[in-house]
Amino acid sequence: MAITSANQLELLQTAEAVAREKMIDPGLVVEAMEESLARAAKSRYGAEMDIRVSIDRKTGKATFTRVRTVVEDEELENYQAEMTVEQAKQYLDDPKVGDTLVEEVPPVEMGRIAAQSAKQVILQKVREAERDRQYEEFKDRAGTIINGLVKREEYGNVIVDVGAGEAILRRNEKIGRESYRPNDRIRVYIKDVRREQRGPQIFLSRTAPEFMAELFKMEVPEIYDGIIEIKAVARDPGSRAKIAVISYDNSIDPVGACVGMRGSRVQAVVNELQGEKIDIIPWNEDQPTFLVNALQPAEVSKVVLDEEAGKIEVVVPEEQLSLAIGRRGQNVRLASQLTGLDIDIMTEEQESARRQAEFEQRTKLFMDTLDLDEFFAQLLVAEGFTNLEEVAYVEVDELLVIDGVDEDTANELQARARDVLEAQNKAALDNARALGVEDSLIEFEGLTPQMIEALAKDDVKTLEDFATCADWELAGGWTTVDGERVKDDGALEPFGISLEEAQDMIMTARVMLGWVDPADLEAEEAEEDETEEQEVEA
Numbered sequence: 144m145a146i147t148s149a150n151q152l153e154l155l156q157t158a159e160a161v162a163r164e165k166m167i168d169p170g171l172v173v174e175a176m177e178e179s180l181a182r183a184a185k186s187r188y189g190a191e192m193d194i195r196v197s198i199d200r201k202t203g204k205a206t207f208t209r210v211r212t213v214v215e216d217e218e219l220e221n222y223q224a225e226m227t228v229e230q231a232k233q234y235l236d237d238p239k240v241g242d243t244l245v246e247e248v249p250p251v252e253m254g255r256i257a258a259q260s261a262k263q264v265i266l267q268k269v270r271e272a273e274r275d276r277q278y279e280e281f282k283d284r285a286g287t288i289i290n291g292l293v294k295r296e297e298y299g300n301v302i303v304d305v306g307a308g309e310a311i312l313r314r315n316e317k318i319g320r321e322s323y324r325p326n327d328r329i330r331v332y333i334k335d336v337r338r339e340q341r342g343p344q345i346f347l348s349r350t351a352p353e354f355m356a357e358l359f360k361m362e363v364p365e366i367y368d369g370i371i372e373i374k375a376v377a378r379d380p381g382s383r384a385k386i387a388v389i390s391y392d393n394s395i396d397p398v399g400a401c402v403g404m405r406g407s408r409v410q411a412v413v414n415e416l417q418g419e420k421i422d423i424i425p426w427n428e429d430q431p432t433f434l435v436n437a438l439q440p441a442e443v444s445k446v447v448l449d450e451e452a453g454k455i456e457v458v459v460p461e462e463q464l465s466l467a468i469g470r471r472g473q474n475v476r477l478a479s480q481l482t483g484l485d486i487d488i489m490t491e492e493q494e495s496a497r498r499q500a501e502f503e504q505r506t507k508l509f510m511d512t513l514d515l516d517e518f519f520a521q522l523l524v525a526e527g528f529t530n531l532e533e534v535a536y537v538e539v540d541e542l543l544v545i546d547g548v549d550e551d552t553a554n555e556l557q558a559r560a561r562d563v564l565e566a567q568n569k570a571a572l573d574n575a576r577a578l579g580v581e582d583s584l585i586e587f588e589g590l591t592p593q594m595i596e597a598l599a600k601d602d603v604k605t606l607e608d609f610a611t612c613a614d615w616e617l618a619g620g621w622t623t624v625d626g627e628r629v630k631d632d633g634a635l636e637p638f639g640i641s642l643e644e645a646q647d648m649i650m651t652a653r654v655m656l657g658w659v660d661p662a663d664l665e666a667e668e669a670e671e672d673e674t675e676e677q678e679v680e681a
Contacts, residue, residue, distance in 0.1 A: 173198050175268030180205060188248065193224040207250055213242040270342075277308045278343035281336045288357045291347075293327040303329060303347060310345035318349050318417050319381030330415060332357060349416075352376035355384060358415055362408045363401055365390075371397045374426040377480035381417050383469075385437060385477045389426035398423045422477075430482065431455070437478040441467035444491055454485045461490045485621065485630075505529055512563045513556065522546065535560035568592040575599045584609055587655075589648055594635055601634040610652040617645040 159169050180196040184207055188194055193210040211224055213231045231238035291303035291310065299314035301323055312331055323329060331347040332354035348354060356373045365371040370392050378384040390397035401423045402409050409421055427433040431446040434455060445458040459467045467488050468475050479486045489497070502524055509520035512531060522545050528534055534542075535557055542553035571592035572585065578599040583606040585595055603609055614620075618640045619633030635645070653659040 170200075172269060173200065177205075178268065180207075184248075189223055191221055191223040194248070205250065207248045209246045209248050211244045211246075213238050213240055213244075215240055274342040278336065278338050280307050281305075281333065281343065281345055282338075285333050285336045286353065286357075288330060288332055288354070288361070289347075291329050291331060293323040293325055293329055295325060296323065301329070303331065305345065308343070308345070310347050312347040312349065316346075316348040316350050318419070321349070321381075321417065350378065350380035352378050352384075355386065355412065355416065355421075358412045359386065359401060359408075362403070362411050365395060365397075365400045370395060371400055375481045375483075377477040378419070379473055379477060381419055383420045383422070383473055383477065384416075385422045385424055385481050387424045387426040387433070387437070387481055398425055424481070430484065434478065434482050434484065434486070437481045438467055438474065441474065443467070445494075448484075454487065455482075456487045456489065456494075458489055458491055458494045461492060464488065464490050509534075513559045519547075531560045531564055535564055571596040578604065580604045581606070587648075587652065589651075591638070594638055594640075597634050597637070603634065606652055606656060610649060610656055610658060612645075612649055614642050614645040614649060617649070618642045 159172075177196045177198055180198075181194050184194040184196065185192060188209070193212075195208050195210055197206045197208070198204070199206070211226050213228055213235075214225045216227045216229075219225055219227055226244070228238050228240065231242065231244065234244050235242060289305055291305045294302045294304050294309065296302070301312040301317070303310045303312055310331075310333075312329070316334070331349055332351050333345060334348040334351055334353075335346040337344045337346070353376070355378060356376050359373060360366045363371065366373060366388075371388055371390050373386060374389055375387040376384065377386075386401070388397040388401055390400070400408075409423065413419060413421060422439060424433075424436045424439065427436065431448050434446060434457065435443045438457065441459060441463045443457055443459055443463075447456040447458075457467070466474070469477075475486055475488055502521075505524045505528075506517065506520045508530075509515050509523050509528075510517060513520075513534070515523075523534065526541075526545055528537075537557075539550065539553045539557070542548055542556060543550065548556075568591070572595065575585070575592070575596045575598075578596075580595055580599045581604060584590070584598070584604065587606060587609065590598070598604070598609065603612065612634075615631055615633060617633050617635045619636035620631045620642065622629045622631055633640070633645070640648075650659065654661055
């Protein structure tokens with residue numbers, strides 16, 4: 144096929160037709176044509192030549208040119224596409240390195256193979272442009288709801304036509320045992336959009352908590368307008384969910400607004416989620432109060448919050464226990480997800496038994512270590528003393544408030560407690576050294592002998608070992624696996640070390656070893672403080 148005047152306009156017409164069909168810029172199609180024609184010309188004139196093609200956007204005329212670049216003598220490698228300064232003097236006045244010589248060459252005849260190759264180049268360019276357009280269209284739509292048309296199902300995954308391409312609803316992102324047939328309409332949440340080698344991948348979900356939040360935003364105008372805010376969502380997809388809401392207008396009840404007249408608003412969301420039961424809960428800044436609300440419909444007698452451990456104990460009447468836990472632990476699990484706390488539920492009888500056991504355990508500790516009779520040990524526990532450290536280092540006045548304790552008795556108690564602690568510390572250090580702990584770790588400020596012994600048992604025996612630890616390895620923490628919170632035990636967790644304290648100790652060790660520059664730390668802290676101030680101002 145020759146590029147003649149008869150088919151010059153045909154090039155532009157073809158480009159426009161393809162661009163309209165694929166909804167891409169016609170210029171991209173013309174560029175693809177130019178590249179394909181240049182490739183065909185190279186096969187005719189020689190692959191080493193730098194042949195370029197330019198198609199006039201108005202007339203469709205294709206101009207073939209050969210380009211040669213002026214290079215240094217020692218850099219001349221390709222004689223077909225490069226020339227030296229001396230050689231260039233035949234064609235150019237005062238040539239310099241970097242100048243180019245452009246010569247027009249005759250158009251080429253495109254044989255069957257060349258035409259097929261050109262077609263492949265154009266198709267590839269069109270596909271790339273189509274993928275770029277699809278990614279640009281959907282990258283900013285992640286986190287929104289979209290309506291699609293089911294195309295097919297592959298190994299439990301649903302392929303959805305979303306208008307400008309295909310998206311995938313994975314098997315684990317479907318609610319319960321949902322099944323779809325081709326051409327079924329489906330409403331889904333765009334969870335993620337990724338640019339991959341095979342093109343943009345759009346991942347959908349119907350189980351994400353955000354899907355429920357977006358559905359409520361569509362049904363409740365007050366949420367859309369920002370008068371009501373969804374603070375947290377916890378879901379057991381297809382079965383039950385809890386959603387926490389707060390109103391910034393005192394005249395509007397957030398729960399009532401989400402429920403709607405005769406439950407119309409919440410029912411619309413329930414219908415979309417295959418009958419998933421939804422508990423709408425008022426948000427409260429006070430965590431214990433919020434938790435009481437989150438455990439509805441169960442009634443709570445008492446809440447004990449341990450903020451440092453991120454743990455909360457809930458006491459309920461015996462007859463409310465099964466309701467608070469829920470079928471297969473569903474109610475307490477959702478409440479835990481909603482509040483972000485580890486919840487321990489017990490009955491009033493269980494709490495009483497536990498407190499009695501703790502009382503007896505502490506009484507026995509004081510009897511055994513301080514050589515006290517049972518009555519005197521019970522007096523100490525009743526006054527709130529829980530361990531030897533408190534007895535040994537508390538102000539003497541706090542011991543004098545106990546009936547029958549004078550100053551001499553108080554001093555004797557503290558002396559005994561300190562002797563026991565010193566003996567325990569020596570035994571712990573001796574054991575740690577026997578396990579191979581080095582002095583660099585023993586002398587590290589902030590670690591007690593018992594902590595050092597615990598670290599040694601966890602195979603942390605040098606300051607370098609300690610510096611390589613993660614904060615959760617010391618303080619413990621929680622990991623979410625398949626929607627379930629799994630406990631990670633920390634080596635120093637029994638000693639009440641928080642994550643922040645663990646982070647500070649590890650960073651101090653790294654500074655001591657020279658792994659971290661203190662100046663960098665100060666710069667980071669200053670930057671964080673500045674960011675926090677900007678957020679507060681915003």
